[in-house]
Amino acid sequence: MSTFQFSGLNLAIATPFDESGRIDFSRLERNIESYLAAGVSGFVLSSGTGMHVYLTKEESNELIRVGAKAIDGRAKIIAQTSALLTEDVIDRTKHAADCGADGVMVLPPFFEGPTDDQGIVNFYADVATAGLPIIGYNVPQVVGVAITPSLLRELCEIPEFIAVKDSSGDLGKQASLIRTGLPVMNGADQLVPYSLYAGSSGLIWGGANFAPRTCQALVSAASERCWDEARKIWSILEPIMSLLWEGDYVQSVYAAAELTGYGAGGPRKPLRSLAADRVEILRGLLGELISMEAKAS
Template sequence: MTDFPFPGLNLAIATPFGADGSIDFARLEENIERYLSVDVDGFVLSSGTGMHVYLTREESEELVRQGSRIINGRAKVIAQTSALLTAEVVERTKHAADCGADGVMVLPPFFEGPTDDQGIVDFYAEVAGAGLPVIGYNVPHAVGVTVTPALLRELCEIPNFCAVKDSSGDLGKQASLIRTGLPVMNGADHLVPFALFAGCSGLIWGGANFAPRASLALVKAAAARDWIRAREIWSLLEPAMSLIWEGDYVQSVYAAAQLTGYGTGAPRKPLRALPQDRIEALRVALGGLIELEA
């Protein structure tokens, strides 16, 4: 869809933390400016990679406010506004709109929430009434709700519901969503080139924190339908993107970003920094990316 509002690479930016565990807004600004300098298309603030569930509401809203101020229209801004209470999701979404965000990403109701299609539709309809384009989130292994092609068709009838982000990690199921002809964003790092080839509408990509140059080069090659070049670039990215998907995802992104010069400090408790052997495995998987991204 040519009018899809969030094409290309939307970076699920890691939230930087200082030694005391507080958000390091100075480092956030430094990293955003560096990502903007290589033409990242959009940013997801308070993303899963950015540790949304381990931020207080006040911290998340301040992150959205500060991030939107720094970006200042130079790229698209998507804010995650997920919460347990529907009313709080609506309030957070209105706050994102006030900050100038272009859209929001929202998990379906989780932790014993409704799993029937009508319950999911009702939830997103209420959130969409807050006034911003809404990206739904298909991550069934985390929340117990699966967005099927039939449910996606219902959701896309809601005014302001603009896409689903698929982080299921199952390319076949993502392809079935894409075949509806409705907007689907890939959120599984190890599937990026395959999702682009299948025709996804855009990417929300956490691993791009540590390899923005190579990631953008891949997106550019795919847009040009230069699949040979895309495969060459993916051969550089694939070892690390596959490794982080195997487990300890957030901690691995933080560690890899440190290795390539986009440091964000240690992830917040209860997550722990990676052990040294895992960091060394990441270093090997990154290979030439460390020099390329420097």
């Protein structure tokens, strides 16, 4: 992972909201400091876990501006600039560059967008004119477009297209992307150690919001090829990370972060906070993570 610009743990940071559903920028700044103290080396601002699709363009732009200013060069910054209109993606990407982002994460065209490879290549070539490194976002179960090994090879012929984040949740398909020899970032929480062992170049990890120190310890063990230690750490993380992938992902991350002391309030409507019984299930699966993260902070 050492030679890739965004190697290691890139936290898909949850966007904090106040009781009125507005972005709580003060809390964002405090949380960033906590995550930096926990050893997080990269952040994804306006991520899927950060509720990108439920932020206005203006809110997302301000989130990226405030977040980048708070990080202030102490970690790598990836900004999600996905949008329906290509022109909006380019504008958002230029704004992210002005704010000091190191790269952007961009979904392929979605909601009845082009599904042919050339149409997708043309889209990312247009985004590349904004001048920042691009990480494609492969989540076919949501978008309806899959970045295949052959398409990845084509996309990486665009100088600014540097990697794909794979959130398909299918380790076999992710491994086929990794075998191209091109940078692949894992975005599926339940696959983290297996993806690292298979040779992924880095992680974009939403579940790390509630256990940043433990997640960072796992990444460090894997980078040193200490697989027995990585497996030991993963045995603590695995129950909760597997549950996240079964549904109510964003709501569960917000709830779990509250339990471990990295709270961001509740998710924004139309998502609802988890019901009390679900929160108790999370509490049980978090187990010793609650005390581990508290003792370390």
